[in-house]
Amino acid sequence: MKSFTYERPGTPAEAAAAMAQRPDAKFIAGGTNLLDLMKLQVEAPSHLVDVNGLGLDAIEETPEGGLRIGALVRNTDLAADDRVRRDYGVLARALLAGATGQLRNQATTAGNLLQRTRCPYFYDTAQACNKRQPGSGCSALDGVSRQLAVIGGSDACIATNPSDMAVAMRVLDATVETVDAGGTGRTIPIAAFHRLPGDEPERDTVLKHDELITAVTLPKPLGGVQVYRKVRDRASYAFALVSVAVVIQPDGTGRVAFGGLAHKPWRVEAAEGELPRGPKATASAALAGAAPTPDNAFKLTLAERTLGAALKQARA
Amino acid sequence: MAGASAPASLAALPGIARAVPGPGDDAPVTARVALTVNGVRREIDLDLRTSLLDAMREHLHLTGSKKGCDHGQCGACTMIVNGRRINGCLTLAVMHQGAEITTIEGLGQPDALHPLQAAFVTHDGYQCGYCTPGQICSGVAVLEEIRAGIPSHATGDLTRPPELSEAEIRERMSGNLCRCGAYSNIVEAMTDYAEQASGSRA
C-alpha cells in the first residue's frame, strides 16, 4: 500500500473542502472496498478523508412519507430497520443477499453505492484495463468474461456494477443527495447516478471529485409484493451472476430491475408494461440490444428464468 | 476534532508525525492510536497504513486473530469492535480511535474458556484451528445479532424476529471459511452454546 495522510473532519462542508484541496484524495467510509483496492495498488490515494465523524448515520422519515438514509448508515442497520423491513422489503432483501455479516456491519450506504467493479482484470495490475488505467486497453474483451456485462457495455469496457443494494435502490427510484466544497447541494435520481462506460470507463458515476454523498432518499412506499432474487456460484458470500428486484402490484403491473448484467443496475421502464405477459416478454423487452460474449451469453437465459422465479415468488 | 482546512484538521489529530508525502514519496506517516483492547487501554504509534488486524497481531502481540486472505474473503480476522463483529483486515486502526475491541484473547483463556470455546472442544469444531478464533468471535456475535432481531438472508418473514435455526446459523456464519471443512461440527457447537445461553437467561 502507498503511504497517505489522513484526517477525520467533523462536518460535511469540511469533508468536501478537504477533498477539493487534494486532487489525489479519497473519502473513506467502511473501507471494505477502498482498502481492498489500496492493498493491491489499484487505488493509491495520497490522502484519506474519513467520513465516519460526520454524523450522517440516521434514518429519518421525510415529509413526503419516504425515508432519508444517512450516507453512513451501515448496511446491517439499514436492513434491520423496521420501516425498511415493512415498506421496502426489496431493499432489506438485497442488502442481506450481499457480502457477509462482518462486512455489512462495516459497509455504509454511500460506500455500497460507490463500490467498484469486480472485473478480474481491474483487480490485476499486471493486465490492461481502461477503468483502472485509461487508454491501456480492455483485457476482458477477449479474455475471461463470464461475470461481465451483457448489455450497455462499450469497446472500452464491459464491466458490471457489483452492488446488490443499488439494484433495489433503482427499482425503488431512490435519489442521491450530495454536497460539494462550494456548499452546493444536488439531488441525483439513482437512474442518472451510475454511468454506462462509453469511452470514459474510469468514471463509474456522475459524482465530482469533491462531491460528498450525504444521504439516499426513498420515495413513499410502493406497496405490492417485493422480491429480490440473486443467483450466484455459491449459496452465500458471493457476488451475483444475475439478480432481479421486482415490485409487483395486485393487478399484475409492477417494476423490475436487474443486477449483474451491466455497468449500472439495469431497469427499462418501457419494458415493465410487459410484466403481466410474463418473464419472457419482459426480459426480451428489457434486454433488447444485448451484446453478450460467448462466455456470458448464458446470463440472458438466466435473467429471464430468474425473473420468472421472482414473479412466481411474488404471486405465490 | 477537525479544523476548517485539511492541514489544520490533520494537526488536530493526536500525534500525526509527518507532512503530506510528495509525488513518488512513500515514507510512512504515523499516528498515535488509543484503543481499549480486551478491557485494557492501549496507546500505540502506528504507520497509518496499519490495519486493525496488524495492530493487534504485530503491535500488541495478540496473535489469536489470524490473517487468512487480508481481503475480507475468509473471516479469520473477525473481531468484535464496539459490540459488532467486523473483519480486522479491511479497516485501518487509525479509524478506530477510542474503540473497544474484543479479540479471542478477551473472550476466553486456556484456563477459563468462553462457553463457545468449550462447545467447540466438545463438538470438534476445528481441525487445524487456523479459522477457529475468527469462527468463535463471529459465533458469539451471531447469537447476539439473532437476539437483537437483526434479520439475515435465511430469515423467512422480515416482519418477524429471526429464529435460532440451523439455516440461520449457517447463513450468518458464511463469512467464516474453514479449509478443514469443520462446518457441521461448528454448527453443532453453536447450537449447543445457544441452547445453554438461552437456558441460563430464562
Ligand SMILES: Cc1cc2nc3c(=O)[nH]c(=O)nc-3n(C[C@H](O)[C@H](O)[C@H](O)COP(=O)(O)OP(=O)(O)OC[C@H]3O[C@@H](n4cnc5c(N)ncnc54)[C@H](O)[C@@H]3O)c2cc1C
Ligand atoms: C469478500 C467481499 C464480498 C462482498 N460481497 C458483496 C456482495 O455479494 N454484494 C454486494 O453488493 N457487495 C459485496 N461486497 C462489497 C461491499 O458491499 C462493499 O465493499 C461495501 O458496501 C463498501 O462500503 P464501504 O462503506 O466499506 O465503502 P468504502 O470502501 O469506504 O468506500 C467505497 C468508495 O466510496 C467512496 N465513498 C464512501 N463514502 C462516501 C461518501 N459519503 N461520499 C462520497 N464518496 C464516498 C470512497 O471514496 C470509495 O471510493 C463484498 C465485499 C467483500 C470484501
Ligand code: SF4
Ligand atoms: S471490462 Fe472494464 S474493468 Fe474489466 S478489464 Fe475491461 S476496462 Fe477493465
Ligand code: FES
Ligand atoms: S484475513 Fe480478514 S477476511 Fe481473511
Ligand code: FES
Ligand atoms: S479448522 Fe482448519 S481452517 Fe478451520
